[in-house]
Amino acid sequence: MNVLIKSATIVDSKSDFHNDTCDILIENGIITQIKDNIETPQKTKEISHNNLHVSQGWFDSSVSFGEPGYEERETIANGLKTAALSGFTDVAVNSNTNPVIDSYADIAFLKGKSQGNAVNLFPIGALTKNSEGEDLAELYDMSNAGSVAFYDYQKPIRNPNLMKLALQYASNFDGLICSFPQESQISGLGVMNENVMSTSLGLKGNPALAEELQIVRDLFLLEYTGGKLHIPTISTAKSVELIRNAKKRKLDVSCSVAIHNLVLTDDALKTFNTRFKVLPPLRTQSDCNALIEGLKDGTIDMVTSDHNPLDIEHKKIEFDYAKYGTIGLETAFGALNTIFTLKKTVDLLTKGKERYGLTSIPVAIGQKAKLTLFNPSEPYTLTKDMLFSTSKNSIFEDHEFKGKVYGIYNNQQLVIN
Known part of the structure; x- marks a missing residue:
C-alpha cells in the first residue's frame, strides 16, 4: 500500500527531519520523499489527522x-x-x-x-x-x-x-x-x-x-x-x-x-x-x-x-x-x-x-517505513469502551491522560483507529 502522510511533525532525534512538519511519501513500504508539500500520486492513500505527529x-x-x-x-x-x-x-x-x-x-x-x-x-x-x-x-x-x-x-x-x-x-x-x-x-x-x-x-x-x-x-x-x-x-x-x-x-x-x-x-x-x-x-x-x-x-x-x-x-x-x-x-x-x-x-x-536483537529504523528517505502516528496533546479520560483488548482489566480506568494514538504503518500495512 502506497501512503502519503500529510503535514506530520516528525519526532525522531535520529532523523535529519526531527521537529520538522513535513509530508511523508511511502511507496512499496519505503520512505521515498519527505518534503514540505507533496502532491498525492495516483493509487496512494492520503492520511491527514489533527495535530499529526510521526515517530519511529x-x-x-x-x-x-x-x-x-x-x-x-x-x-x-x-x-x-x-x-x-x-x-x-x-x-x-x-x-x-x-x-x-x-x-x-x-x-x-x-x-x-x-x-x-x-x-x-x-x-x-x-x-x-x-x-x-x-x-x-x-x-x-x-x-x-x-x-x-x-x-x-x-x-x-x-x-x-x-x-x-x-x-x-x-x-x-x-x-x-x-x-x-x-x-x-x-x-x-x-x-x-x-x-x-x-x-x-x-x-x-x-x-x-x-x-x-x-x-x-x-x-x-x-x-x-x-x-x-x-x-x-x-x-x-x-x-x-x-x-x-x-x-x-x-x-x-x-x-x-x-x-x-x-x-x-x-x-x-x-x-x-x-x-x-x-x-x-x-x-x-x-x-x-x-x-x-x-x-x-x-x-x-x-x-x-x-x-x-x-x-x-x-x-x-x-x-x-x-x-x-x-x-x-x-x-x-x-x-x-x-x-x-x-x-x-x-x-x-x-x-x-x-x-x-532488534534494529531501530529512523524516519529517513530510503529507509523502510516503520512508523507510529499520534496526537500528543489530546486530553481524555479512559473508559472501558476505549479499550481494544478482549479483557478490560485496566489499572488506569477513569484516569486522565494526554495524548492519543492514531495507529501505525509497518510491513506495508496501515492500521489506523
Missing part, C-alpha cells in the same frame, strides 16, 4: 496475550491489533500461556500465528521447562527458532545454581536471560507493598527487600558468570541504586520498569479494587520518583506496559485471591506523556530494541 515505531519488551490456552483472555490476532492501535510496531511476547512456550515448536507456533501482521511479534521463551524452575528449557533450540530472550514470566528462579547455569549456557550464543526480581521466601503471601498502607488495610505485605535481595543475588551471579542479564519491571528506589552501581562496574545488565509503577502508588489500594493488584506491587511516591530519575539518567533502560489481560473471573473476586496483572498497551503513551516531555516519551517508547 514503538517497542514493548513485556506483553502477554494468552494464546495458546487462555484465548478467553486474549488471542494473538486481537492482541496484535491492540498493539497496532496503541502505537506499537514491535512486541516481545511472554510465555504466559498454557502450555508454556518452552520448545522450538512452541516458538515456531507463535511466529507462524503472527505471520503477515502489521505488528512484529518476537517470542520470549520460558527459561525453565514449563516455567517450573526445576530444569532449563531448550534455550539454544528456541534461540534458533526465533526466541529473543528467556523468561519465566513473573516467576522468580529460586535456585541460584540454576540461574548461574542459565547465564553461563546462554552466553555461548549471546542469549538474554531475564530474572524476575522477587525473593519468594521474603515476599511470602504478600499481596501489596509492605508499608503503612498494607497495615491499615489489613493486607499481607510484599516488602521492597524481597525485590532487592533477588537483584543483589543475580548481580553477584552475573559478575561471576560474565553472562547477559535483563531484570524486568523493577519497582523500588534501592533497586535503581543497585543497578546503577552494577553498570558502573561494567556488568552486562539491563532493566525495565512497568509504566503503572511510575504513575500510581500503594495509596490507590484504599478501595480494595483488584484493578490495582499488580506484580511487582505499587510502591511509594519516593519509589516512583527514584524510578523516574532512573529513566532520566539511563540507569533504567526501557519502559514496558507489562500488558497482561485477565478475564473478569480472575479479577472480580476477593483481593487476596485475585490474579496479578493489568492491561497496558492502550495507555502506555498517554501515561508517559503526562510525566515526561514528548521527546523523552517517544524516546522511551522506542528504546530497548537493540537489547533484544
Whole structure:
C-alpha cells in the first residue's frame, strides 16, 4: 500500500527531519520523499489527522496475550491489533500461556500465528521447562527458532545454581536471560507493598527487600558468570541504586520498569479494587520518583506496559485471591506523556530494541517505513469502551491522560483507529 502522510511533525532525534512538519511519501513500504508539500500520486492513500505527529515505531519488551490456552483472555490476532492501535510496531511476547512456550515448536507456533501482521511479534521463551524452575528449557533450540530472550514470566528462579547455569549456557550464543526480581521466601503471601498502607488495610505485605535481595543475588551471579542479564519491571528506589552501581562496574545488565509503577502508588489500594493488584506491587511516591530519575539518567533502560489481560473471573473476586496483572498497551503513551516531555516519551517508547536483537529504523528517505502516528496533546479520560483488548482489566480506568494514538504503518500495512 502506497501512503502519503500529510503535514506530520516528525519526532525522531535520529532523523535529519526531527521537529520538522513535513509530508511523508511511502511507496512499496519505503520512505521515498519527505518534503514540505507533496502532491498525492495516483493509487496512494492520503492520511491527514489533527495535530499529526510521526515517530519511529514503538517497542514493548513485556506483553502477554494468552494464546495458546487462555484465548478467553486474549488471542494473538486481537492482541496484535491492540498493539497496532496503541502505537506499537514491535512486541516481545511472554510465555504466559498454557502450555508454556518452552520448545522450538512452541516458538515456531507463535511466529507462524503472527505471520503477515502489521505488528512484529518476537517470542520470549520460558527459561525453565514449563516455567517450573526445576530444569532449563531448550534455550539454544528456541534461540534458533526465533526466541529473543528467556523468561519465566513473573516467576522468580529460586535456585541460584540454576540461574548461574542459565547465564553461563546462554552466553555461548549471546542469549538474554531475564530474572524476575522477587525473593519468594521474603515476599511470602504478600499481596501489596509492605508499608503503612498494607497495615491499615489489613493486607499481607510484599516488602521492597524481597525485590532487592533477588537483584543483589543475580548481580553477584552475573559478575561471576560474565553472562547477559535483563531484570524486568523493577519497582523500588534501592533497586535503581543497585543497578546503577552494577553498570558502573561494567556488568552486562539491563532493566525495565512497568509504566503503572511510575504513575500510581500503594495509596490507590484504599478501595480494595483488584484493578490495582499488580506484580511487582505499587510502591511509594519516593519509589516512583527514584524510578523516574532512573529513566532520566539511563540507569533504567526501557519502559514496558507489562500488558497482561485477565478475564473478569480472575479479577472480580476477593483481593487476596485475585490474579496479578493489568492491561497496558492502550495507555502506555498517554501515561508517559503526562510525566515526561514528548521527546523523552517517544524516546522511551522506542528504546530497548537493540537489547533484544532488534534494529531501530529512523524516519529517513530510503529507509523502510516503520512508523507510529499520534496526537500528543489530546486530553481524555479512559473508559472501558476505549479499550481494544478482549479483557478490560485496566489499572488506569477513569484516569486522565494526554495524548492519543492514531495507529501505525509497518510491513506495508496501515492500521489506523
